[in-house]
Each structure stands twice: as structure tokens, then as C-alpha cells.
Amino acid sequence: MVSIKSRQGVSEATGYLISLPVMYIALGLFVVLAWWFWTLAANTAGVSQGALTSGMGLDGEARRRQIVAAALGGFAQPYRDAQVQQDERWVMVSVEHSYPVLGLMIDLDEMRVRARSFARREGFYGLPGGEWE
Numbered sequence: 001m002v003s004i005k006s007r008q009g010v011s012e013a014t015g016y017l018i019s020l021p022v023m024y025i026a027l028g029l030f031v032v033l034a035w036w037f038w039t040l041a042a043n044t045a046g047v048s049q050g051a052l053t054s055g056m057g058l059d060g061e062a063r064r065r066q067i068v069a070a071a072l073g074g075f076a077q078p079y080r081d082a083q084v085q086q087d088e089r090w091v092m093v094s095v096e097h098s099y100p101v102l103g104l105m106i107d108l109d110e111m112r113v114r115a116r117s118f119a120r121r122e123g124f125y126g127l128p129g130g131e132w133e
Helices: 010-055 060-079
Strands: 083-086 090-103 106-120
Touching: 010 060, 010 090, 010 106, 060 090
Parallel strands: none
Antiparallel strands: 083 090, 090 106
16 A cells, blocks of 8 residues: 555556556567568468469469468458469469558558569470470
């Protein structure tokens, strides 16, 4: 119990009241950055596997969606569609999404998740006569 007439015990209560919001802000920042890193890593892995699978002539978009859905669960919806560019010799898959980060009723900034992977198609460099290198 803190006595109003006494100065004893006041600094501990003041220190607690000051450090508690600072701790919650730091914890919130840590959680937001950890979630951003996790979504970035999941999309990078998905895009990489999707490009490699497309380069082998299989359905790379299904593989990419499978990896992202396994890592993010229900939060994978914004990353459902990817941009796929293809040519005779290469495949490029990219994902880009940004979302706002809200804190203390103030729009702090937006977090951007971008992932892109480039893979060559297997078998485009066949030699005359059907032989491979």
C-alpha cells in the first residue's frame, strides 16, 4: 500500500506504470514483425517451389498454393493468386501484397510482402537428334 504522505514506495509504482506500456508496445512490435517475416518466408518458399514445379512441366500454381496454405492456414487468402509469366525457356512466378498495420488507432505504416522466383524450363536445350547434354 502506498501512503500519500510518505515518499516510500512511490518510485516502484511509477516505474511500473511507465514500463508496462513500453513493454506492451515492444511485444506488439515483435509480434507484427514476426508475423511479417513468417508470411514472407512462406510466400518465398511457395513461389520458389511453384516456379521449379512449373519448370518441370507440372502444375506449379497448385504446389505454391499448397505450401502457402500449409504455412498460413486461413490467412493465406490474400496470397491466393500469383502472377505467372512464361516463355519457351523460363518461368517466373511472383506474389505481392501489402496490408496496413494499425496500432493505437493510428495507421502506422503498411507491411509489404513480395516474393519472386525465376526458373528455367527443363528440356529446352536439347541437341539436334534428340540427345541431351
